[in-house]
Amino acid sequence: MSNRQSSPANVLWFLPTHGDGRYLGTTKGGRHVDLGYLKQIAQATDDLGYFGVLLPTGRSCEDSWVVASALAPLTRRLRYLVAVRPGLQSPSVAARMTATLDRISEGRLLVNVVTGGDPVENKGDGIFLSHEERYAVTREFLSVYRALLAGDTVTISGRHITIEDGRLLFPPHQPGGPPLYFGGSSDAGIDVAVDTVDKYLTWGEPPAQVAEKINRVKAIAAQRKRRLSFGIRLHVIVRETNEEAWKAADELISHVSDQTIADAQKVFARMDSVGQQRMAQLHGGRRDNLEISPNLWAGVGLVRGGAGTALVGDGPTVAARIKEYQSLGIDTFILSGYPHLEEAYRFSELVFPHLSLVSPSAAVPLRVNTGPFGETIANDFRPLDKQIARS
Numbered sequence: 001m002s003n004r005q006s007s008p009a010n011v012l013w014f015l016p017t018h019g020d021g022r023y024l025g026t027t028k029g030g031r032h033v034d035l036g037y038l039k040q041i042a043q044a045t046d047d048l049g050y051f052g053v054l055l056p057t058g059r060s061c062e063d064s065w066v067v068a069s070a071l072a073p074l075t076r077r078l079r080y081l082v083a084v085r086p087g088l089q090s091p092s093v094a095a096r097m098t099a100t101l102d103r104i105s106e107g108r109l110l111v112n113v114v115t116g117g118d119p120v121e122n123k124g125d126g127i128f129l130s131h132e133e134r135y136a137v138t139r140e141f142l143s144v145y146r147a148l149l150a151g152d153t154v155t156i157s158g159r160h161i162t163i164e165d166g167r168l169l170f171p172p173h174q175p176g177g178p179p180l181y182f183g184g185s186s187d188a189g190i191d192v193a194v195d196t197v198d199k200y201l202t203w204g205e206p207p208a209q210v211a212e213k214i215n216r217v218k219a220i221a222a223q224r225k226r227r228l229s230f231g232i233r234l235h236v237i238v239r240e241t242n243e244e245a246w247k248a249a250d251e252l253i254s255h256v257s258d259q260t261i262a263d264a265q266k267v268f269a270r271m272d273s274v275g276q277q278r279m280a281q282l283h284g285g286r287r288d289n290l291e292i293s294p295n296l297w298a299g300v301g302l303v304r305g306g307a308g309t310a311l312v313g314d315g316p317t318v319a320a321r322i323k324e325y326q327s328l329g330i331d332t333f334i335l336s337g338y339p340h341l342e343e344a345y346r347f348s349e350l351v352f353p354h355l356s357l358v359s360p361s362a363a364v365p366l367r368v369n370t371g372p373f374g375e376t377i378a379n380d381f382r383p384l385d386k387q388i389a390r391s
Contacts, residue, residue, distance in 0.1 A: 007326060008358040010051040010231075012081060013344050014336030015041055015071075017055060017062040022339055025256035025264075025303040031339055035070060041341050042071045045078060048348040051358065052079030054233075054334050056306075057114050059121055065097060072105040081110040081181060081334070086141035087127050087134060088116075092166045094141075095148040095177075102172040109174070113138065113182040113197060115189070118271045118305075135188035136160060142180070142196040149177030181231065185213065186274040194221040194228065199332060203275055204234035204309035205282070206293035211328045218329070231332030232325055235300050235310035236343065238318050238350045245312045252338060253287065253299045261285060264303040271305075279308040295321050310337070318347075319354035 015038055022029030031037065045053055055064035068080040082101070084094045102109040115138045116122050122129070129137065140161045147154050154166040172178065182193045183201035193200050200217050202210055214230055221228050237252070239245040265285040268276055283290060283298040290299045292309070295317055301308020311318045322333060337343025 007331065008356045009322070009326060009330075010332040010358050011352075011355070012052040012054055012079075012332065012334045013041070013045045013050045013347075014334065014340060015053045015055050015067065016336070016340050017064065017067055018058075018060045020339050020341075023251070023255045024253050024300065024338070025260045028255050035067075037341070038067060039071060039074055041344060042075050042078060044341060045344050046075040048344060049352065049357065050078065050344070050348070051332075052081055052108075052110060054081040054112065054336075055083070057083035057085065057112075058116075058118075059124060065101065068109075069101060069104065072101070072108060075108075077108070079108045079110050080105065081112050083112045083114040084141075084145070085114055085116065086138040087122075087129065088125055089141075091141045091144035091161065092148060092154075092163060095145050095168055096170075098145075098149060098177060099168055099170055099172040102174055102178055103170070105173075107173040107178075109172075109178045111178045111180050113142065113180055115184065118267075118273070120270060131186065132188050133160075135184070135186075135192050139192050139196065142192070146177065146180075146196070183233070183275060185278055189274070190217055190220060193217065194224055194226055198229065199231050200228045201231045201233060201332075201334070203279055203307045204232055204296065204311075205278060206296060207324055207328060208293075209278075210325065210330070214329050229332070230328075230330045231334060232330050233307040233334045234336075235307060236318060236335050236337045236347055236351075237297070237310050237312045238315060238337070238343070238346050240314060240350070242313045242317055245314060245317075249290075249297050249299060249310065249312050253302060256287075256303055261287070261302045264305075268305055276305060279306075282309065307336075315350035316354055319351050322351070322355065 016033060020031045020033050042053060055068055057064050064082045068082045072080060098109065098111060115134050137160045140158045144154050144156060144161060144163055144166065148166055148168050149172055151171060154163050156163050179199060180197040181199045181201055182197040184190060184193055194217060202213055217228065237245050237249050239248055265280065268280050279301050282292050283301055287302060290297050292298050295311055295313045297310045297312045298308060300310050311321050335347065337347065
């Protein structure tokens with residue numbers, strides 16, 4: 001592999017507020033996820049040099065705003081990617097929440113715009129709109145939301161939103177408000193994204209499919225004289241060797257029954273999310289051909305909604321695949337792995353050294369037993385550095 005450094009990347013991790021464990025689709029190896037455990041992950045990723053963390057949203061998760069508010073004061077540099085939900089929130093209330101958390105965190109808030117792709121869950125939240133109507137709401141919501149965060153007074157009578165004398169008395173820490181992240185693979189989603197957000201997100205499809213999507217978004221944005229940056233959402237399974245990594249991938253779904261897969265796929269099939277449909281097509285609900293691209297494994301998507309693919313391999317291999325996505329124009333990687341605490345350490349230790357990061361100075365050098373050299377041998381002397389030992 002070439003030693004030439006790729007362009008710097010932002011690497012975010014994931015806070016598993018909907019659960020965590022050593023295996024998917026089973027209670028075996030399950031882990032109790034409470035504030036104390038989430039604090040461990042947040043503080044570990046902060047110390048390890050991750051750019052930020054994504055907090056999921058939906059009825060299967062703890063509320064992302066409450067969790068981020070609890071954890072932000074306990075970390076120093078870590079950014080929090082938290083969801084706003086057009087249709088579930090008034091844009092004025094969402095703007096006040098955003099400005100408040102942005103001030104509390106001293107500018108460490110990122111905003112994930114989530115339209116929602118499960119009609120059944122949407123009805124449980126009081127939303128009875130079609131796919132196209134939800135994106136129309138999202139467009140109106142964001143026009144008001146961004147204007148308020150920019151300091152404007154808003155009066156609007158739209159098709160879905162009516163606001164009179166809307167304004168913020170206390171501005172956000174970041175001028176104009178936090179950057180907006182957004183993922184949507186449908187025509188309606190892309191149409192909204194190119195007009196309203198800062199970073200367009202895709203789930204971890206094979207590079208050729210990601211390239212096609214990015215080029216399409218870039219072309220539409222250029223026609224409208226806008227420029228977006230790009231991010232990708234992936235899982236990772238990293239070990240010392242490729243063989244160990246693939247073994248870990250197999251073990252991750254070793255307790256998943258065929259019935260569990262079938263039941264999960266029925267839930268995904270009811271969704272009108274084009275992104276979810278594209279994820280399901282990668283594996284077809286079958287576990288016999290899950291490596292869909294070199295080192296890209298679709299096993300997670302057998303039972304997990306949303307991002308369903310993982311990069312699998314040793315540190316240099318996974319770094320090479322990340323650089324492949326970087327070459328397509330992606331600068332932000334939102335990653336996760338099971339269990340999330342241990343895998344955050346593995347990824348930082350095995351992959352970070354092979355990547356160029358936007359803020360490398362944030363990473364804390366590994367220190368064991370108060371020193372940078374490893375655990376003291378026989379309570380008497382330090383182990384030799386590998387490079388010194390070879391000389």
